[in-house]
Amino acid sequence: MKIQIYGAGISGSYLYHLLSQNGFEVSIYDVRRSPDCRCAWGFSYSESRELYKEIGLNVDDYILSKPKFVVANGKFWFKNKEIVILDKKRIMNDLWEFELKDEGGDLIVDATGSSRAYLPKIENDAIYTTVQFVERHDLDENIYIYMVKTGYAWAFPLGDDLWHIGAGDLSRERALELVRSLRRTYEIDEVEGECNCVGKIRLLPPSKCRPIVWKNVYGVGEAIGCVSGAGEGNAPSLKCAKLFYDCLINDELESYERRVLKEFEWIEIEHEFVWAVQNNKKLKALRLLPKVVSIESKRSVEQSVETLKNLIRFLI
Numbered sequence: 001m002k003i004q005i006y007g008a009g010i011s012g013s014y015l016y017h018l019l020s021q022n023g024f025e026v027s028i029y030d031v032r033r034s035p036d037c038r039c040a041w042g043f044s045y046s047e048s049r050e051l052y053k054e055i056g057l058n059v060d061d062y063i064l065s066k067p068k069f070v071v072a073n074g075k076f077w078f079k080n081k082e083i084v085i086l087d088k089k090r091i092m093n094d095l096w097e098f099e100l101k102d103e104g105g106d107l108i109v110d111a112t113g114s115s116r117a118y119l120p121k122i123e124n125d126a127i128y129t130t131v132q133f134v135e136r137h138d139l140d141e142n143i144y145i146y147m148v149k150t151g152y153a154w155a156f157p158l159g160d161d162l163w164h165i166g167a168g169d170l171s172r173e174r175a176l177e178l179v180r181s182l183r184r185t186y187e188i189d190e191v192e193g194e195c196n197c198v199g200k201i202r203l204l205p206p207s208k209c210r211p212i213v214w215k216n217v218y219g220v221g222e223a224i225g226c227v228s229g230a231g232e233g234n235a236p237s238l239k240c241a242k243l244f245y246d247c248l249i250n251d252e253l254e255s256y257e258r259r260v261l262k263e264f265e266w267i268e269i270e271h272e273f274v275w276a277v278q279n280n281k282k283l284k285a286l287r288l289l290p291k292v293v294s295i296e297s298k299r300s301v302e303q304s305v306e307t308l309k310n311l312i313r314f315l316i
């Protein structure tokens, strides 16, 4: 059986190595000629380490920074447990040792992220725009966030005083406004950056990205909504690729869609929570809060229900 992967981003490049290292006939193709340089540097450490280990990649070799705290809106401090900033560009460069080939296959994998180029389009898709800058600043190595109901701005430490500053919201103008608010809140000056670009991110859970499988096309990663309510898509996309691989080797591809929906139930909950906050459904948001606390305290930061309640009061 011949497998063709479209999209050599986080999930596609990982899946390619899983398959080729285990004797599958596989090719990979990307519209880019060199790895995606979009700067998505934050990874959930334990999960990424376990998954990348499967293809012989040691994430410890790529750590740029381990931020101490995640600070939201200048007031809410969360102790970081799991988020590491990895040198994603170097990971992608090291994984892109393949030759890009578009040969087709018996089985097609759509790993094209927000493009979702091979699966049918999603009605009422939710694609957010992001803006990004890489700049030098002298700040403590925390993650700084400025959030509103529809999006947030961030500053991620990349080590050696280099910072990744960006924001995602419903439009470019709103994202730029969030960056300005972030700068005001944390006194981060606007300086000439070393790089700036725009990006896109799909913020819909897997249940709203169906079909996940269509004819002989199997979606993995962001193409099928493996991005949390907080915009975490790196480790979930890797996990999704691994799930696809497990189904394939166990001859269980017919259960792939069901297993994706089960595996990413936590993403469904987070999106429901975000929806409740965005739509002023305070009671619903408060009801979902303990679940979100429990999910995120495993994946990212230590937090108390009380701090999060204060954050919701602040947002709603």
Ligand SMILES: Cc1cc2nc3c(=O)[nH]c(=O)nc-3n(C[C@H](O)[C@H](O)[C@H](O)COP(=O)(O)OP(=O)(O)OC[C@H]3O[C@@H](n4cnc5c(N)ncnc54)[C@H](O)[C@@H]3O)c2cc1C
Pocket (backbone or CB within 6 Å): 006, 007, 008, 009, 010, 011, 012, 029, 030, 031, 032, 036, 038, 039, 040, 041, 042, 043, 044, 111, 112, 113, 114, 115, 116, 117, 130, 131, 132, 166, 199, 200, 201, 220, 221, 222, 223, 226, 227, 231, 232, 233, 234, 235, 237
């Ligand atoms: C600005 C920004 C910051 C982010 N920060 C974080 C973060 O800190 N932590 C985190 O966990 N997540 C973050 N995310 C989300 C995360 O980057 C994505 O969810 C993740 O990369 C999805 O992986 P993927 O493999 O599904 O898609 P991608 O990594 O986006 O890869 C898709 C690939 O498909 C290719 N492609 C597109 N169309 C076609 C086509 N027609 N044919 C062939 N190839 C095609 C693209 O060139 C790309 O290489 C961020 C996203 C953005 C936009």
